[in-house]
Amino acid sequence: xxxxxxxxxxxxxxxxxxxxxxxxxxxxxxxxxxxxxxxxxxxxxxxxxxxxxxxxxxxxxxxxxxxxxxxxxxxxxxxxxxxxxxxxxxxxxxxxxxxxxxxxxxxxxxxxxxxxxxxxxxxxxxxxxxxxxxxxxxxxxxxxxxxxxxxxxxxxxxxxxxxxxxxxxxxxxxxxxxxxxxxxxxxxxxxxxxxxxxxxxxxxxxxxxxxxxxxxxxxxxxxxxxxxxxxxxxxxxxxxxxxxxxxxxxxxxxxxxxxxx
Numbered sequence: 001x002x003x004x005x006x007x008x009x010x011x012x013x014x015x016x017x018x019x020x021x022x023x024x025x026x027x028x029x030x031x032x033x034x035x036x037x038x039x040x041x042x043x044x045x046x047x048x049x050x051x052x053x054x055x056x057x058x059x060x061x062x063x064x065x066x067x068x069x070x071x072x073x074x075x076x077x078x079x080x081x082x083x084x085x086x087x088x089x090x091x092x093x094x095x096x097x098x099x100x101x102x103x104x105x106x107x108x109x110x111x112x113x114x115x116x117x118x119x120x121x122x123x124x125x126x127x128x129x130x131x132x133x134x135x136x137x138x139x140x141x142x143x144x145x146x147x148x149x150x151x152x153x154x155x156x157x158x159x160x161x162x163x164x165x166x167x168x169x170x171x172x173x174x175x176x177x178x179x180x181x182x183x184x185x186x187x188x189x190x191x192x193x194x195x196x197x198x199x200x201x202x203x204x205x206x207x208x209x210x211x212x213x214x215x216x217x218x219x220x221x222x223x224x225x226x227x228x229x230x231x232x233x234x235x236x237x238x239x240x241x242x243x244x245x246x247x248x249x250x251x252x253x254x255x256x257x258x259x260x261x
Contacts, residue, residue, distance in 0.1 A: 001014045001015065001016065001049070001050030001051065001243070001246070001247055002014070002015045002246070002247070002250040002251060003015070003052070004227045004228065004255065005160060005201070006079075006143070006162060006165060006197035006227055006228070007165065007195055007196050007197030007198070007227070008164065008195050008197070009110075009142065009143040009153070009164050009165065009197050010142075011110070011142060011143060011197075012052075012079070012081050012213050013052055013053035013079045013097075013199075013227075013228050014050055014051045014052045014053050014228065014229075015051035015221070015227070015228050015229065015246050015250045016051055016053070016228065016229060016231065016242060016243060016246040017051065017054060017081070017199065017228055017229065017230035017231075018043055018046045018053070018054050018055065018163035018230070018231075018233050018239070019031075019043070019053045019230040019231050019232035019233065020032070020054070020055060020056050020057075020060050020062040020065065020066075020232070021055070021056070021059070021060040021062070021232060022041065022056055022206075022207075022232030022234065024057060024060035024061075024077065025059060025183050027058075027059065027060075027061035028057065028060070028061045029060040029061065029062060029232075029233050030232065031060065031062055031065070031232060031233070031234060032060060032061040032062050032065060033224045034065075034234060036065050036068050037068065039062060039065035039068075039069070040065050040066075040068035040069040040071075040072070042233060042234075042235075042236070042239060043065070043066065043073070044069050044071035044072045044073055045236065045239060046078070046183060046233070046239055046243075047069075047073045047078065049239070049240070049243050050096070050243065050247075051243065052077060052078050052079060053078070053079050053081070053228055053230070054066060054069075054078055054079070054080050054081070055081050055167075055201075055230040056080065056081065056082045056083075056103075056177040057082055057083035057114055057147075058082065058083060058084055058085060058095065058099065058114070059085060059114060059115075060081070063082070063102035063103050064102060064103075066080060066103050067085060067103045067104040067105075067201055069079055069131065070103065070104060070105065075105055079110070080103065080105070080108065080109050080110070080111045081109065081110035081111075081112065081165070081167070081199075082099055082103075082110070082111055082165075083111070083112045083113070083114035083115075083147050084096075084099075084111060084112075084113060084114055084128065084132075085114050085115065086128055086131075087113075087124065087125045087127065087128050088127040088128060088131075089128065089131045090127070090129050090131075091128070091131075092128035092129040092131035092132060093134070093135070094129065095182045096108065096131070096132070096135045096140060096141060097109065097140075097260050101113070106140065107139065107141070107142060107144045108135075108140065108141045109141075109143065110134055110141075110142065110143045110145070110164075110165050111135070111141050111143075111144055112145050112146055112147045112165065112167055113125055113128055113129070113132075113144075113145075113146050113147065113151050114147050115147060116146040116147060116148055116149060116150065116153045117149045117150045117153060118150060118152070118153060119150065119152025119153055119155070120156075120158050121146065121153055121156065122156065122160060122162070129144075129162055132144040133162065142166070143164040143165050143197070144162065144163070144164055145157070145163045145164050145165035145166050145167070145196075145197070146163060146166060146167070147167040147201075148166060148167065148168050148169070148178055149169070149178060150178055151178040151179040151183060151184065151187070153178075154166070154168060154178050154184070154187050154191075155187055155190075157191060157196065158187065158190045158191050158194050158196070159194070164196070164197060165196065165197040165198075165199070166189075166191055166196050166197065166198050166199075167199055167200075167201055167230070167244060168184070168187075168188060168198060168199075168200055168201070169184070169200070169201055169202040170184055170185075170188065170200045170201075170202065170203065170204055170211075170220055170223075170226060171203055171204065171205045171209060171216055171219070171220065172215065172216060172219040172220075173205055173208070173209060173216075175202065175205030175206065175208050175209065176202045176205060176206045177202060181259070185223060188223060188225045188226060189223075189225050189256075191225070192225035192226075192227075192255075192256065192258065193258060193259040195258060197227060198200070198225060198226050198227055198232060199226065199227055199228040200220050200226040200227060200228070200229045200230070200261055201229075203216055203217060203220050203229045203230075203231055204216050204217075204231060204238055213241065213242070213245060214245055214249070215243075216250075217229065217246060217249055218249050218253075221246070221249050221250055221252075222252075223253075224253060224254070224255055224256035225255070225256060227255060229246070
């Protein structure tokens with residue numbers, strides 16, 4: 001497995017993350033449906049096979065599953081990303097404390113504002129941004145950013161001093177993305193050049209490209225600007241296939257030199 005440092009965060013992660021939010025909404029996902037022990041075992045096996053990056057969210061309902069996995073995996077050896085739907089300072093601050101309790105950890109590595117769909121998010125979500133910034137200053141959060149679901153929102157992240165990490169939808173077919181692939185790819189380049197950490201979701205087009213997984217993963221890694229990818233996994237067979245593909249393809253696609261740090 002190949003490992004990289006995410007942007008300027010200082011966080012080192014595997015190029016592949018285990019996603020826990022397939023069809024994730026309202027506190028459940030296909031991964032949470034595996035049960036606490038079922039998903040925890042999958043996360044633990046992924047770790048044993050080299051995956052040190054776990055992608056979660058409050059909306060997926062998978063925090064307890066990660067907490068169980070952390071009983072078998074050294075906390076300092078994995079990077080955990082999670083997400084909040086709260087938009088106010090008060091609610092986002094409460095979320096940080098609750099997330100830490102739910103996962104049984106003092107520090108959240110990455111907290112993203114989830115499902116950002118408006119280009120003016122810096123104004124609309126200023127309260128949540130302030131809460132996450134304060135949590136970062138206190139040391140209870142290491143890095144902050146957005147999970148983008150709008151091209152304008154993605155573009156705005158390029159120039160935002162607040163953003164450390166961006167989770168972006170990207171695949172070769174333009175399926176379930178913020179815009180057409182040819183419009184998103186240049187923005188990812190701009191984010192990367194600006195020193196933002198970029199990791200990709202919907203790499204397999206929410207499953208529609210699963211039969212072309214090698215092509216799909218090769219495309220995203222080949223951009224040279226997406227540092228890691230998160231793929232939702234529910235079975236050992238899927239896990240092994242994804243790991244083998246990333247281990248095979250990642251060395252063929254070194255990340256591009258950054259213009260700015």
